[in-house]
Each structure stands twice: as structure tokens, then as C-alpha cells.
Amino acid sequence: xxxxxxxxxxxxxxxxxxxxxxxxxxxxxxxxxxxxxxxxxxxxxxxxxxxxxxxxxxxxxxxxxxxxxxxxxxxxxxxxxxxxxxxxxxxxxxxxxxxxxxxxxxxxxxxxxxxxxxxxxxxxxxxxxxxxxxxxxxxxxxxxxxxxxxxxxxxxxxxxxxxxxxxxxxxxxxxxxxxxxxxxxxxxxxxxxxxxxxxxxxxxxxxxxxxxxxxxxxxxxxxxxxxxxxxxxxxxxxxxxxxxxxxxxxxxxxxxxxxxxxxxxxxxxxxxxxxxxxxxxxxxxxxxxxxxxxxxxxxxxxxxxxxxxxxxxxxxxxxxxxxxxxxxxxxxxxxxxxxxxxxxxxxxxxxxxxxxxxxxxxxxxxxxxx
Numbered sequence: 001x002x003x004x005x006x007x008x009x010x011x012x013x014x015x016x017x018x019x020x021x022x023x024x025x026x027x028x029x030x031x032x033x034x035x036x037x038x039x040x041x042x043x044x045x046x047x048x049x050x051x052x053x054x055x056x057x058x059x060x061x062x063x064x065x066x067x068x069x070x071x072x073x074x075x076x077x078x079x080x081x082x083x084x085x086x087x088x089x090x091x092x093x094x095x096x097x098x099x100x101x102x103x104x105x106x107x108x109x110x111x112x113x114x115x116x117x118x119x120x121x122x123x124x125x126x127x128x129x130x131x132x133x134x135x136x137x138x139x140x141x142x143x144x145x146x147x148x149x150x151x152x153x154x155x156x157x158x159x160x161x162x163x164x165x166x167x168x169x170x171x172x173x174x175x176x177x178x179x180x181x182x183x184x185x186x187x188x189x190x191x192x193x194x195x196x197x198x199x200x201x202x203x204x205x206x207x208x209x210x211x212x213x214x215x216x217x218x219x220x221x222x223x224x225x226x227x228x229x230x231x232x233x234x235x236x237x238x239x240x241x242x243x244x245x246x247x248x249x250x251x252x253x254x255x256x257x258x259x260x261x262x263x264x265x266x267x268x269x270x271x272x273x274x275x276x277x278x279x280x281x282x283x284x285x286x287x288x289x290x291x292x293x294x295x296x297x298x299x300x301x302x303x304x305x306x307x308x309x310x311x312x313x314x315x316x317x318x319x320x321x322x323x324x325x326x327x328x329x330x331x332x333x334x335x336x337x338x339x340x341x342x343x344x345x346x347x348x349x350x351x352x353x354x355x356x357x358x359x360x361x362x363x364x365x366x367x368x369x370x
Contacts, residue, residue: 004029005118008048010039010065011080012057016103020052020080023107028114036060040068048075050117052101055081055092066095076117076202080105086211089204094222099203113203123199150177151252158263164188167267168195171234171260178249181237185209188231189268209233217254227253229261288362295355309341 006029009020017032024030031046033039036057051069055062066077076098081088084102092100099113154174161167168184175182176197183196183205194201194209201209212219212226213233219226226235234257240246316337 005049006031006046007050007052007114008033008039008043008046008075009052010034010036010057010062011052011054013054016054016080016105020105020110023105023110024114027111036062036065039065043069043073049121050114051075051077052080053077055079055083055088063091063095066092066097070096076121078113078117089207089211090221093204093208094224097204100207116203120200120202127199147178147248147252150174151256154256155259158259161263161267164191164193164264164267165195167232167260167264168193171256172197174256175234175236178252180239180249183209183235183237185213185233185235186231186264187213188264190271205235209235218250225250225253227257229257231261231264232257284362291358291362295359313337313341 004027007024009017009024009030009032011017011020011032012034014034017034021030021032031048033042037060039051039053040060053062053065057065062079062081066079069075069077077096078099078101079092079097080101080103081092082103084100089100098117101110101113151174154170157174158167158170161170164186168186171184172182172195181197183194183201185194185206186192194206196202196205209226212235213228215226215228217228219228220239223239223241224235224237225239226233234253236249236253240249316333
């Protein structure tokens with residue numbers, strides 16, 4: 001039997017603790033505490049998989065508790081608060097929050113978020129194990145490269161990307177060489193997506209990336225910075241403490257973002273041209289198929305018309321014998337009949353010429369799209 005995941009709930013109001021415990025206890029092992037002090041004292045012995053932390057508590061609020069927990073543990077912290085403005089969410093994210101839920105708590109939302117967080121944590125552990133096995137060899141191969149070399153390599157590599165995900169992977173791989181934890185938000189003409197060098201972006205990372213994308217080219221808060229361009233944003237969660245390293249990275253990132261934004265624009269143009277080319281191919285193919293049908297019908301009609309004109313001419317010539325016309329009148333009528341018959345056949349011949357002209361045009365169009 002699979003062991004239940006352990007959820008630590010911290011709230012100074014018993015009613016909230018009872019409500020959340022009732023929602024979770026069927027699926028998880030729930031431990032409820034009423035203060036931030038109790039949380040810090042018992043945290044290591046409880047060793048929870050997730051912490052649900054009330055923001056507004058006496059003596060020590062949830063933000064203070066979260067900052068202390070960052071020092072001793074890596075458990076995801078979900079803030080539960082009656083307030084949900086941008087400032088409060090930014091404060092929660094800066095304090096180390098993984099997600100943010102606004103009271104009153106919706107049971108379905110809470111269960112869905114916890115399930116998603118646990119899936120992210122499992123994926124993160126798998127990625128960390130893989131990273132530990134590959135980082136040493138990868139970093140040794142690049143140990144002699146300078147920071148400028150990383151940027152130059154990035155500028156060369158990005159032009160091999162064929163999709164938004166490959167663009168993001170190239171950027172995150174380069175940022176990894178600067179030893180920063182980053183998330184990327186791409187919002188181009190043919191799609192929007194979030195990427196992280198830890199696998200998936202947390203819900204709060206996604207929310208922050210969206211909220212700050214229109215807050216200027218560079219937005220700094222706490223030890224984090226978000227750099228924005230029209231089609232792409234990068235959120236760096238751990239800017240360097242060293243002032244010189246910090247300054248150099250702040251120089252590199254805008255350049256990399258400008259380059260990425262321009263390449264995303266080129267990708268979108270390429271996608272649009274491919275879409276138009278596909279539409280043109282389909283149109284030419286459809287016109288070709290329709291024209292084959294038209295040409296076949298014209299040939300059939302041509303044969304029917306020739307036969308009808310021939311029969312009409314013969315019938316009229318026979319009928320003239322019974323009209324008691326003079327020889328001169330009969331010749332005049334015959335000339336009129338033959339004259340109009342020749343004009344009709346001439347029109348049919350011109351139709352054949354038009355058909356040939358269309359065939360030439362279609363052949364050229366097919367060569368153009370192929």
C-alpha cells in the first residue's frame with residue numbers, strides 16, 4: 001500500500017484548520033498547527049511533503065515563517081490568504097512561495113493544486129538526479145569558456161532552433177551556465193508556453209511572469225529580476241550576490257532577450273509563409289482537380305455540339321427541298337446555315353485554345369509551389 005503524502009497546515013483559526021483538514025484527510029496525512037512558532041519547532045520532525053501556510057497570523061506571520069523554512073527545508077509552500085493583490089502575491093513569491101490560494105478555500109481547487117504540486121515535485125526529483133549525473137561532464141567541457149563565450153554560443157545556437165520549445169531550451173541551457181535558476185515565458189503569434197530549467201514552471205512563477213510582462217523592460221524585486229521583450233520574458237530567481245557578477249548578467253540578459261525576440265519574430269514569419277505555402281499548394285491541387293473535370297466536360301460537350309450541328313445542318317438541307325424555294329433562295333439559305341455553323345465551330349475551337357492556356361498556367365503554378 002502506497003504511503004500517504006504528508007500535508008502540514010498552519011493557521012491560527014481553528015475553523016480554517018478544520019475546513020482544510022476535512023478536505024484533505026481522505027487522501028493525505030494531515031497535520032494541523034496553530035502558529036508559525038509551532039511550525040518552525042516541529043517542522044523537521046514532521047517532514048511534510050507540502051506546507052499550507054496562512055499569511056496573516058499573530059507574532060510571526062506566514063511570510064516570516066516561509067523565509068525561515070527556506071533555510072532548513074525545500075518543501076513547497078502554498079500560501080492561503082484572504083488577500084490576493086499583485087503586491088501580496090509578489091511578497092509571497094519573494095518569501096519562497098510555490099503557489100497562492102485566496103480564501104475562502106475551494107476544495108476542488110485545493111485538491112487539484114496539491115495533486116499538481118506533488119507531480120511537479122516528483123518530476124523535479126527525477127530531473128535533479130539526471131542533472132547530477134550529467135552536470136559534471138557538461139560543465140567540465142565548458143569550463144574554459146568565458147561569459148561572453150556563452151553569449152556568443154547562444155547567438156549561434158539559437159538559429160538552429162525550429163520551434164518555440166527549442167528556443168526556450170537553448171536559452172535555459174545558456175542561463176544554466178551562469179548558475180541561475182530561471183523561467184521563460186514565450187508568447188508569440190502561434191503559441192504561448194512556459195519553460196523552466198527545473199522542468200515545469202510553478203503556478204506562481206507563471207502568474208508572476210504574466211503580471212510583470214508589461215512592467216518595463218527590467219523589473220527587480222528581492223533577489224529576482226524579470227527581463228521583458230515583446231514576445232519573451234525571463235524570470236531569474238537567484239540573481240548573483242556578487243555586484244560584478246550581478247552587473248555582467250544584467251548586461252547579458254537584455255542582449256539575449258533582444259536576440260531571442262527577433263528570432264521568434266523570424267520563426268513566426270516562417271510559420272506564416274509555411275501556412276500560406278500549404279494553402280497555395282492545396283488551392284492549386286483543388287483547382288487542378290476541378291479543371292480536369294471541366295476539361296473533361298468541355299470535351300464531351302464539344303463532341304455533342306459537333307454532332308448536333310452536323311445533324312441540324314443535314315436536317316435543314318433536307319427540309320429545304322419541301323419549301324418550294326428557287327435555286328437562288330436555296331443557295332442563300334445554305335450559305336447562311338454554313339456561315340453560322342462555321343462560326344459556332346470556330347467558337348468551340350477557341351474554347352480548346354482557352355483550355356490549353358489554362359493547362360499552361362496550372363503547369364507553371366505547380367512548378368512554383370514545388
